[in-house]
Amino acid sequence: MHVRPRIDQAAKLADVLLTPGGVAAARAGRPFSLSAFRLVSQVRRRFGAPATVVDVGANKGQFSRAAATAFPGCRLVAFEPLEAVAAEWRANLADVPGAEIHVCALGGEDGTVAFHPHEYSLSSSVLPLVAGAGAEGGGGAGELAPVEVPVRRLDDVLADEELRGPVLAKLDVQGYELEVLRGAAGTLRRVDALVVELAFEQHYEGQPLFTDLLGALAESGFALDVPIDVRRDETGTVVEMDGLFLPAR
Template sequence: MLRDIAYSLISAGYKIPKSVEEKIGRFSYQIYLAALLKKLRINCVLDVGANIGYFAENIRKLGYKGQILSFEPHPEIFPILQKNFKDDTLWRGYDLGLGSEDALATFNLNTYSELSSFLVPNASMPKTVNSCEVKIKALDSLLDDILTLVPEPRIFLKMDTQGYDIEVVKGASKCIDKILCLQSEISVRANYINIPSYLDALRYYESLGFEVADLFAAFRNPEGYVTEYDCLMVRSKT
């Protein structure tokens, strides 16, 4: 793959601009993801932490034609998401977060909406500018909705919740067997207070029967060190 070629060039002493390396990495990820969705015959994508719908729009461009359910609790961002999915009959959205139980929770709004979280950012992150109470639901409580839309779901669970991914999975105990693949943003260096470490996250997902398929750098600090990975995991023996 292009990513492997780039690493070979770097090892041979060639200097590749960081912007080019990042583009190669994203392209490699997209090609791999498209092949994985097809291989696993995924027919239902749960887009948790959807923001305005970047991920959903991207997988449509990659050729995915099945059902998409997007979840976004940010009150200012969800209306933009609605506009983006209004013409796609197999894409719908929910203005709530997912977690381990049905509840109300404080959502910390960041200047950069993608960094808003149920967790509090640490000193190295852009500061929270406001907060609000939002609804959280357990995925299990939405199972009937999913089964109505997709009677025999083969689910890909994509999570980008800024540290809340494990709580999302904890709320899916009754439907975990229907999740064939998941993507979780795992933290190597803590950007939020009390965020689970990447090792704890991997151990938890593995305890549920998932194994690592691949890791892609999601964010690097100014020194070039990876702070977060997008971790793709597949249910064993799918």
């Protein structure tokens, strides 16, 4: 009998049941992610409802779905480097009017880059994993063969786009945050709230850590408002968290 997976499933179900609004959100559409639901719930409490959501590192649509559920009528603009994963995003968000996804990585300049996909797709990154590091969420999936993907600057992609405000941007790119920010200076001036994944230890080669990103975001005019969804290792040490950033006063 595989006891541990059943315990994990029971814990996840309890989390959904104990999170206000969790059951309704789980029924609203797929894919459902409790952490993404908590993120958008905190954004709604601290910031309000955005009219436009820019989802950088969209994967299969976990955050996009949570945003579409929490902020009905918002416009979704997503970015995902892997075509196969982007196809799942399209299928999952097909019921959301006007939702669009760009199949590319984002960085500091246009071109191509060797991208490191993973069996557990949430761990895929431009950067290779540090030796011995596990996949995000504790998964044991390993790196697959690198593939070439296009890289665009966010400023170039959105230069001619009307982003109706307020604008919420979410950045979850597994260690490539500084490069994305380097190509997004103009876009950030149009953003009213920003959700960023922050690491306290390196899982990827050259990955910026909490203080690095805090400084870079301060230079871009944003300050940490509140931490959301703090994640700990088996010893209780904080290894990752998502942070809500608002324009510095």
